[in-house]
Amino acid sequence: MERFSGHTKMLTRACRLAVAVAAASVVGALPVSAADQVNQERLLNVDKEPGNWLHHHQNYSAHRFSTLKEINRDNVKNLKVAWTMHLGGIEGGGIWSHGGLEGTPIAENGFLYVTDGWGSVYKIDAHGGRGVLVWKMDPKTDRDWAGAVACCGVDNRGVALWGDLVISHTLDGRLIATNKETGQVAWQRTVADPDKGEVITGAPLIVKNMAITGVAGAEYGIRGWLAATDLTTQKEVWRTHTIPGKGEPGSETWKDSNNAAAAGGGSTWVTGTYDPATDTIIWGIGNPGPDWDNAYRPGDNLYTDSSLALDATTGKIKWHYQHTPNDPYDYDSVAENVLVDVPGPSGPRKLALEADRNGFAYAIDRTNGKFVWGLPFVKKVTWTKGLDPESGKPIEYDPNKAVQTYIASVTPSRTNMETDICPGNMGGKNWPPTAYNPDLKLWYIPVIESCNRIKVEVMTPDKLKPREFWTGGGPSQPFRITGSVTAIDVTTGKIATKMETPFPNLGGMLATPDLVFTGQPSGEVHALDAKSLQKLWEFNTGGGVNAPPMTFTVDGKQYIAILVGLGGAWDKWFIDSTPELKKIQPGSMLYVFAL
Amino acid sequence: MMIVNRFPAAGVLLASVVTLNFSMPGPAYGQSAQAPASDPTNAGKAVFSRANCAGCHKWHGNGGGGYGGDALSLRKTELTRDQIIEAVGCGRPGTGMPFFMRGAYDEVKCHGMNRQDAGAQMPPEGGTFLRPKDIEAVADYVIAHIKGAGEPTYAECVAFFSNTSRVCDVYKTQAQKPGDATVSTGKGQ
Numbered sequence: 001m002e003r004f005s006g007h008t009k010m011l012t013r014a015c016r017l018a019v020a021v022a023a024a025s026v027v028g029a030l031p032v033s034a035a036d037q038v039n040q041e042r043l044l045n046v047d048k049e050p051g052n053w054l055h056h057h058q059n060y061s062a063h064r065f066s067t068l069k070e071i072n073r074d075n076v077k078n079l080k081v082a083w084t085m086h087l088g089g090i091e092g093g094g095i096w097s098h099g100g101l102e103g104t105p106i107a108e109n110g111f112l113y114v115t116d117g118w119g120s121v122y123k124i125d126a127h128g129g130r131g132v133l134v135w136k137m138d139p140k141t142d143r144d145w146a147g148a149v150a151c152c153g154v155d156n157r158g159v160a161l162w163g164d165l166v167i168s169h170t171l172d173g174r175l176i177a178t179n180k181e182t183g184q185v186a187w188q189r190t191v192a193d194p195d196k197g198e199v200i201t202g203a204p205l206i207v208k209n210m211a212i213t214g215v216a217g218a219e220y221g222i223r224g225w226l227a228a229t230d231l232t233t234q235k236e237v238w239r240t241h242t243i244p245g246k247g248e249p250g251s252e253t254w255k256d257s258n259n260a261a262a263a264g265g266g267s268t269w270v271t272g273t274y275d276p277a278t279d280t281i282i283w284g285i286g287n288p289g290p291d292w293d294n295a296y297r298p299g300d301n302l303y304t305d306s307s308l309a310l311d312a313t314t315g316k317i318k319w320h321y322q323h324t325p326n327d328p329y330d331y332d333s334v335a336e337n338v339l340v341d342v343p344g345p346s347g348p349r350k351l352a353l354e355a356d357r358n359g360f361a362y363a364i365d366r367t368n369g370k371f372v373w374g375l376p377f378v379k380k381v382t383w384t385k386g387l388d389p390e391s392g393k394p395i396e397y398d399p400n401k402a403v404q405t406y407i408a409s410v411t412p413s414r415t416n417m418e419t420d421i422c423p424g425n426m427g428g429k430n431w432p433p434t435a436y437n438p439d440l441k442l443w444y445i446p447v448i449e450s451c452n453r454i455k456v457e458v459m460t461p462d463k464l465k466p467r468e469f470w471t472g473g474g475p476s477q478p479f480r481i482t483g484s485v486t487a488i489d490v491t492t493g494k495i496a497t498k499m500e501t502p503f504p505n506l507g508g509m510l511a512t513p514d515l516v517f518t519g520q521p522s523g524e525v526h527a528l529d530a531k532s533l534q535k536l537w538e539f540n541t542g543g544g545v546n547a548p549p550m551t552f553t554v555d556g557k558q559y560i561a562i563l564v565g566l567g568g569a570w571d572k573w574f575i576d577s578t579p580e581l582k583k584i585q586p587g588s589m590l591y592v593f594a595l
Numbered sequence: 596m597m598i599v600n601r602f603p604a605a606g607v608l609l610a611s612v613v614t615l616n617f618s619m620p621g622p623a624y625g626q627s628a629q630a631p632a633s634d635p636t637n638a639g640k641a642v643f644s645r646a647n648c649a650g651c652h653k654w655h656g657n658g659g660g661g662y663g664g665d666a667l668s669l670r671k672t673e674l675t676r677d678q679i680i681e682a683v684g685c686g687r688p689g690t691g692m693p694f695f696m697r698g699a700y701d702e703v704k705c706h707g708m709n710r711q712d713a714g715a716q717m718p719p720e721g722g723t724f725l726r727p728k729d730i731e732a733v734a735d736y737v738i739a740h741i742k743g744a745g746e747p748t749y750a751e752c753v754a755f756f757s758n759t760s761r762v763c764d765v766y767k768t769q770a771q772k773p774g775d776a777t778v779s780t781g782k783g784q
Contacts, residue, residue: 094762095650097722144760148653151662172761195765219661457660466765468653469661476691572650573662 051553061339089116094147099154100567107552135183152569218265238315242266265289290472298402319369357427373493424452432508446505499533508548519545639736686718
């Protein structure tokens with residue numbers, strides 16, 4: 001009987017699947033209209049469905065702002081755990097002893113889609129005030145292959161939705177489309193190659209039936225790129241390298257005779273933004289390699305450390321703005337560019353905001369890539385006296401110099417082989433995302449208030465080997481590192497408020513009309529007043545918060561969700577700066593809060 | 596740090612916990628690596644994996660710069676077996692090389708120092724403690740398979756990881772790459 005009924009069940013399931021496949025192909029031929037099919041119209045108009053969270057960064061502009069206000073400053077003190085769910089993916093692999101959680105959950109019609117560090121995708125039914133796992137898709141990531149060249153942890157920052165598919169990445173370089181209902185892999189495509197030191201940690205950005213993929217690996221001698229995959233044909237539409245090829249515009253900014261550009265870094269591992277008005281993708285570009293031996297790669301090293309604007313349809317570069325030319329510090333500009341419109345002297349100003357690893361927050365005119373304003377958002381900057389008010393370049397930047405020294409006494413170089421820099425190389429802000437409240441015009445930056453010590457190694461071409469570090473030195477952590485949430489008034493370009501925290505902010509931000517949510521790697525999730533940043537609520541998760549909070553509704557009720565599990569780069573490379581965090585255990589858990 | 600201070604009092608208990616650990620599956624990584632059964636340094640290779648030596652020195656032992664600072668190359672090392680045993684047991688003061696001997700700098704002085712003497716030079720504590728036999732085994736493995744070796748090879752890599760991962764493909768020589776379709780077809784037939 002047992003066997004028989006099992007057999008019947010299998011047959012039934014097979015029939016059902018066949019019907020589902022047939023139905024799917026019919027639906028595929030028709031215009032997408034069902035409420036749970038994600039299309040461009042919905043992605044462009046997420047404000048019409050405030051209970052859902054459809055984009056990695058909440059909207060195409062990366063505001064991470066929700067209009068939901070059932071949870072507000074008057075009642076947030078009553079916020080409690082509604083339910084939790086243990087996830088997996090903390091196994092080690094490569095050079096990593098464990099994975100962690102850095103993802104932002106996606107919410108649609110009461111279902112959550114989250115990932116763990118190894119790229120497993122979990123669909124969770126959040127109806128009825130509890131979480132039920134609907135399915136888990138385990139991509140069977142090749143852990144040793146990918147983990148050995150993941151500079152900064154076993155990380156995956158989440159999924160995107162398109163049609164009836166869940167689109168995700170794996171550390172070992174794949175783009176995977178999973179059927180949203182069944183959890184079965186519909187198709188997958190190799191986009192990045194760990195044999196070249198390329199891995200993928202970011203969530204895909206979906207634009208007009210394309211998945212845009214960014215790559216990590218600037219510490220392993222990659223030449224960075226962004227790639228667009230057509231989600232119908234599964235073919236590559238375009239791939240734009242972030243470092244120009246020989247003879248292309250910008251190639252003149254690589255003046256060496258080592259062919260440094262071919263392994264010049266410029267990774268793209270944080271999900272970018274999209275401006276539909278001009279069909280422009282804006283994406284942050286990472287550091288040049290080798291990180292700390294900038295004499296190996298004289299020249300400005302475009303488009304490393306830049307915000308890069310690309311035509312979404314063709315991938316052609318429209319404009320760039322570089323923050324730290326010929327970077328000797330590992331000051332990535334990989335952060336998200338937040339697209340905001342604010343009143344200006346001659347009509348509305350269309351800005352792209354970026355909080356850079358170099359400690360400065362920038363506003364760029366996103367129609368042409370011109371500098372508007374910039375200011376330090378960290379307490380301590382030692383590598384430059386400040387930004388030129390016209391160009392926004394560091395004051396010491398000399399376009400006639402092939403190797404920049406900035407403030408030479410603190411700058412790592414071949415004549416200054418061991419030196420302390422502030423911010424530290426992990427930056428004033430790393431990948432954890434900012435949030436922007438469009439009503440208050442406040443931009444909230446998750447800050448790492450840091451200094452660290454850099455030791456330079458002089459690089460030679462023979463040291464460049466596949467799958468080996470290509471950093472030209474390394475950091476150590478002789479100084480205590482703390483953090484803050486720093487709010488910038490975007491209308492003035494000045495700091496409005498700073499709320500200091502004992503530990504660096506490794507998770508990122510969520511803004512609601514009168515609140516800001518964030519967390520600490522020591523375990524606390526915080527709700528702050530949106531204006532004063534005064535702490536209104538706190539819950540200790542007992543793990544390390546290394547991911548941003550988000551919010552959604554189900555059954556008409558508002559929830560706050562956050563993944564908890566300290567991983568990433570911090571607990572391997574930077575832990576000495578925060579010794580108390582050594583006791584934080586690896587973990588993998590989804591927390592969901594409600595009133 | 597707190598945990599370490601508890602050790603002297605809980606020594607016996609810990610010893611049994613540690614023994615138990617040995618029979619449990621360690622980190623997934625490297626566990627499937629199978630060198631020939633006759634290789635007397637298999638035990639040392641297992642320790643190399645379990646203690647996550649590869650986390651800094653890499654599977655091939657060449658270490659190198661990067662975010663973690665500069666782990667020394669075990670391929671180029673001139674340390675003797677005894678010196679390797681000391682480095683693993685006591686760590687290297689003032690560097691990131693952890694100590695793996697239970698009670699080091701507490702019950703047993705290292706480099707003539709206890710924890711107080713070492714002060715800021717105190718090396719970090721390894722993620723797992725190793726018994727003296729394990730430390731000898733890993734030193735034997737390093738001497739036999741890593742010290743003095745040249746550039747890492749495909750055969751060496753497969754011996755370490757087995758061939759279930761693509762981690763070794765990058766070390767294939769031209770002749771070993773899948774381009775040689777005739778060779779594999781020939782074998783298949």
